[in-house]
Amino acid sequence: MNAIVAIASTTVGEAVRRRVLLIILLIGLLLLSIIPSLGVLSARSETSTMISTMYAVLRFTSALIAIILTIYMIPNEIERRTIYTILSKPVQRWQFLLGKYFGAVAALFLMIFLMSIVMITLFVIFQHPDTAKIAEVAKQPLFYFIEMCLLAAVALFFSTFTTPLVNFFLSIGVWGIGTVLNPLYSSLSENSKTAPFMQSVAKFVIGIMPNFANYDVKNPIINPGTQIENTTFYGLTIIGYGLLYIGILLIAGMLIFDQREV
Amino acid sequence: MKAAQRSKLFAWLVGLFVVQFLVHGLYVADKWSKSYASAYRHGMLTEQLDPSQIMLELFGFREFLARILWVRADDFFDEGNYDAVLPIVRLCTILDPKNLDVYSTGMWHIAYNFTDDDQRSDRRYIAPALALGKEGSKQNPETYECFFETGWIWYNKVDDDYDKSVYWFNQAVQRDDILPARRNLLTRAYLRNNQVPEALDYYYTLLDYANKDFEKNNTDYVAMTQRETIEGNLDNLITRMVQRGWVAQRTGTYGQGDYDTKPPFDVGFSARISVEDPKVLRFQGTWNVLPVGTRIRVVVRDEDIVSPDGRRIDGPAKMDWDYANSVNLDPPKEVTYMQDECYVKNRHFDKRDDLSKDPTMYPFSRRNKRFAVEFYYNPRSSPDSMQDKFGFNGEGFTDKNFLSTDARPGQRVVFWRTYLTYDQIWRTGEWEHKTPIISTPNFESSNISADTNRIITLSPSIRGK
Numbered sequence: 001m002n003a004i005v006a007i008a009s010t011t012v013g014e015a016v017r018r019r020v021l022l023i024i025l026l027i028g029l030l031l032l033s034i035i036p037s038l039g040v041l042s043a044r045s046e047t048s049t050m051i052s053t054m055y056a057v058l059r060f061t062s063a064l065i066a067i068i069l070t071i072y073m074i075p076n077e078i079e080r081r082t083i084y085t086i087l088s089k090p091v092q093r094w095q096f097l098l099g100k101y102f103g104a105v106a107a108l109f110l111m112i113f114l115m116s117i118v119m120i121t122l123f124v125i126f127q128h129p130d131t132a133k134i135a136e137v138a139k140q141p142l143f144y145f146i147e148m149c150l151l152a153a154v155a156l157f158f159s160t161f162t163t164p165l166v167n168f169f170l171s172i173g174v175w176g177i178g179t180v181l182n183p184l185y186s187s188l189s190e191n192s193k194t195a196p197f198m199q200s201v202a203k204f205v206i207g208i209m210p211n212f213a214n215y216d217v218k219n220p221i222i223n224p225g226t227q228i229e230n231t232t233f234y235g236l237t238i239i240g241y242g243l244l245y246i247g248i249l250l251i252a253g254m255l256i257f258d259q260r261e262v
Numbered sequence: 263m264k265a266a267q268r269s270k271l272f273a274w275l276v277g278l279f280v281v282q283f284l285v286h287g288l289y290v291a292d293k294w295s296k297s298y299a300s301a302y303r304h305g306m307l308t309e310q311l312d313p314s315q316i317m318l319e320l321f322g323f324r325e326f327l328a329r330i331l332w333v334r335a336d337d338f339f340d341e342g343n344y345d346a347v348l349p350i351v352r353l354c355t356i357l358d359p360k361n362l363d364v365y366s367t368g369m370w371h372i373a374y375n376f377t378d379d380d381q382r383s384d385r386r387y388i389a390p391a392l393a394l395g396k397e398g399s400k401q402n403p404e405t406y407e408c409f410f411e412t413g414w415i416w417y418n419k420v421d422d423d424y425d426k427s428v429y430w431f432n433q434a435v436q437r438d439d440i441l442p443a444r445r446n447l448l449t450r451a452y453l454r455n456n457q458v459p460e461a462l463d464y465y466y467t468l469l470d471y472a473n474k475d476f477e478k479n480n481t482d483y484v485a486m487t488q489r490e491t492i493e494g495n496l497d498n499l500i501t502r503m504v505q506r507g508w509v510a511q512r513t514g515t516y517g518q519g520d521y522d523t524k525p526p527f528d529v530g531f532s533a534r535i536s537v538e539d540p541k542v543l544r545f546q547g548t549w550n551v552l553p554v555g556t557r558i559r560v561v562v563r564d565e566d567i568v569s570p571d572g573r574r575i576d577g578p579a580k581m582d583w584d585y586a587n588s589v590n591l592d593p594p595k596e597v598t599y600m601q602d603e604c605y606v607k608n609r610h611f612d613k614r615d616d617l618s619k620d621p622t623m624y625p626f627s628r629r630n631k632r633f634a635v636e637f638y639y640n641p642r643s644s645p646d647s648m649q650d651k652f653g654f655n656g657e658g659f660t661d662k663n664f665l666s667t668d669a670r671p672g673q674r675v676v677f678w679r680t681y682l683t684y685d686q687i688w689r690t691g692e693w694e695h696k697t698p699i700i701s702t703p704n705f706e707s708s709n710i711s712a713d714t715n716r717i718i719t720l721s722p723s724i725r726g727k
Contacts, residue, residue, distance in 0.1 A: 045362070049325075049329050053326050203287060206291060211286060211290070214294055217298050228298070245282050247274075251272075251274055
C-alpha cells in the first residue's frame with residue numbers, strides 16, 4: 001500500500017509540473033472566464049446558456065487533461081528507464097500501475113476542482129443564484145470527475161501496450177464513441193424502423209463499451225422544470241458503474257503490463 | 263505475478279464485466295434515455311435523425327452547439343437569408359429541444375417570413391410550422407409558450423378551423439407560467455369558434471384572476487389595467503350577446519325583438535377573374551357593405567392537393583393545415599397555394615396579383631389540368647363592428663347567390679369556387695392571345711365603375727380642418 005501511495009504522490013507532483021497540462025488548464029480557465037459574456041447567445045435563457053457552455057468547456061478540458069496526463073505515464077517511465085529503478089525495489093508491477101492511476105486521479109481531481117471552483121464563482125457573480133441552484137450546478141462536475149477517472153483508466157489501459165500517439169487517438173476515439181453510445185442506443189431502440197436484430201446488436205455493443213454519456217446529467221440542471229425521479233439512485237448507480245469499469249480496465253491493464261517486456 | 267494470481271484476476275475481470283453489462287443494460291441506459299437525453303425524449307426525434315445529426319451529440323455538447331448555431335441563424339436572419347435559417351432551426355431543436363426561443367421564433371419565422379414579391383406568405387410552410395409547434399409543446403410540456411405560439415398560428419395565420427386555436431390556447435392557459443394578458447386570447451378564440459358561453463365563462467375566470475392580483479397589490483398599475491380591461495371586455499360581450507340577439511335565440515324570443523342582426527343583410531357578392539398575362543390574375547367584384555375594410559379571401563390553388571402520405575388535404579378555401587405530425591421543413595415544392603385578401607372600398611374590390619414573379623412559390627405545375635380559384639368570407643373573422651351587424655355566426659348576413667352553409671359546416675359564409683385551366687393560367691394554347699375571364703352570373707362591370715353614389719364621402723374632420 002505504501003508503494004502505491006508513494007508512486008501516486010510522485011505522479012501528482014509530476015503532473016502538476018507538466019507544462020502541457022498547465023497550459024490546457026490555463027486555457028480552460030480562460031475560456032471559463034469569458035463565458036459570462038456569451039449571454040448574448042440566448043437572450044431569454046442566459047442562465048442555461050452560461051451553464052451549458054461552462055459545462056462544455058469543463059468537460060472538454062478535463063478530457064484533454066485526463067488523456068494527456070495518462071498516455072505518457074508508462075511510456076515515459078520506460079523511455080527514461082526510471083521504471084527499472086522502481087521495479088528493482090520491492091514494488092510489484094500491479095502496484096506501479098495502481099500508483100500511477102491513483103496519482104492521475106488525484107491530479108485530475110485537483111484540476112477539475114480548480115476549474116469547478118472558478119466556474120461556480122463566475123456563476124455566482126454573474127447570475128446571483130440561490131444556494132439550492134449552486135448545489136445543483138455543482139453536481140455535474142462531480143459526475144464529470146467520475147467520467148474522467150474512467151477515461152484515465154481507458155488511457156492507462158492502452159498505455160500498457162501502445163505508444164502515446166496511438167494511445168491519444170485510441171482514447172479520444174473511445175471517449176467519442178462512449179459519449180454517443182446512449183443517444184445511439186436510444187435512436188436505435190426507439191426507432192420503429194430498426195430491425196429487432198439490430199436493436200439487440202446495438203444493446204450488446206453498448207453494454208460492452210465504456211459509456212461516458214451516462215455522466216452527462218445536465219439536462220435537468222440547464223432546463224429547470226424537468227422532473228426526474230430517483231436521481232440519487234441513478235447517481236449512485238453510475239458511480240458504481242464507473243468504479244466497476246475502472247476495475248475492469250485496471251485489471252486488464254495489470255494482466256497485460258505484467259507480461260510486457262520493459 | 264504467479265499463474266494462480268493471474269487466473270484469479272482474470273476471473274475478477276470476467277465477473278466485473280458481466281456485472282457492469284447487467285447494470286448498464288438493465289437500468290442505466292434506459293434511465294439515461296428517459297431522463298437525461300432531452301433530444302430523444304418520447305422517441306419523437308429519433309426517426310428523423312440521420313447519422314450526421316447523431317454525431318453532433320458527440321461529446322455531449324449539444325446545447326452549446328445549439329446556441330452557437332442559433333446566433334448564426336440570427337445573422338442569417340438579419341441578412342435576409344431566410345432559407346439558411348431553416349436547417350439551423352431544425353438542428354437547434356434536435357440538439358436542444360428545451361430551447362423555447364428556437365421553437366417559438368422558428369415557428370413564427372417559418373409561418374410568416376417566406377413571402378412572395380407582394381409580401382404574401384408561402385402558406386405551404388404553415389403545416390411545418392404547426393408541426394414544429396406540436397413537437398415543441400411535447401418537448402416542453404411544463405411551459406405555456408409553445409402551446410400559445412401554436413394557438414397563435416392557428417388563430418392569426420390560419421385564421422380558420424378555430425377549434426384548433428381554442429384547443430392550443432386552452433392548453434396554454436393551463437400552464438401557470440402564462441402571462442396574464444395572454445390568457446385573454448382564449449376568449450377571442452372561443453368567440454370565433456362560436457363558443458359564446460365558454461367565452462363568457464372564461465371572462466369571469468379572468469376577472470377572478472385579475473381581482474386576486476389587484477387585491478394582492480392595489481397600487482399595481484398593471485393589475486389595475488388588466489382588471490379594467492377584462493371588465494370592459496366582459497361588459498362589451500354581454501351587451502353584444504343581447505344586441506346581436508344571441509340571448510333571445512336561446513330563450514326562443516328572437517323573432518319578437520328588434521335586434522341589430524335583423525333583417526339579414528345581403529352583401530351582394532359578385533366577382534370576376536381575368537388572367538391578364540401568364541400567371542397574372544386580376545380579381546374584381548362587389549361587396550354591398552358601406553364601411554371600408556372588409557377583406558375577402560381569395561385562394562388560387564391546385565385543384566387537388568395531397569399530403570405526402572397520399573391523403574387529399576384541400577378543402578373550400580383552405581387546406582388541412584394539421585396534416586404533418588413530424589417536422590419537414592421542405593414543403594411540397596410542386597404545390598401551388600396562393601391566398602390573398604381583396605380589400606373592399608366603396609363597395610367593390612379590384613386586386614391584381616402578379617404570381618409570375620415567384621415561380622418557386624407558385625409553380626402552377628403541369629400535372630394539374632386545372633386550378634381552383636375560391637372566394638371566401640367568414641363573418642367570424644371580421645371585426646367586432648361588422649359582427650355587430652352580421653352576428654356571432656353570420657345570422658345577420660346573407661347573400662342571395664353565394665351564401666354557403668356547407669363550406670364550413672355550421673357556419674354561414676360566402677363562398678364561390680371556379681376553375682382556371684392550365685392553359686388559361688399560363689396563357690398558352692387557345693388562350694395565348696385571348697384573355698380568360700370568368701365571372702359570377704351577377705357580376706356587372708358597371709357595378710365597379712366609379713359611380714359617385716357608391717363613393718363614401720369622408721366627414722369633415724372633428725378638428726374642423
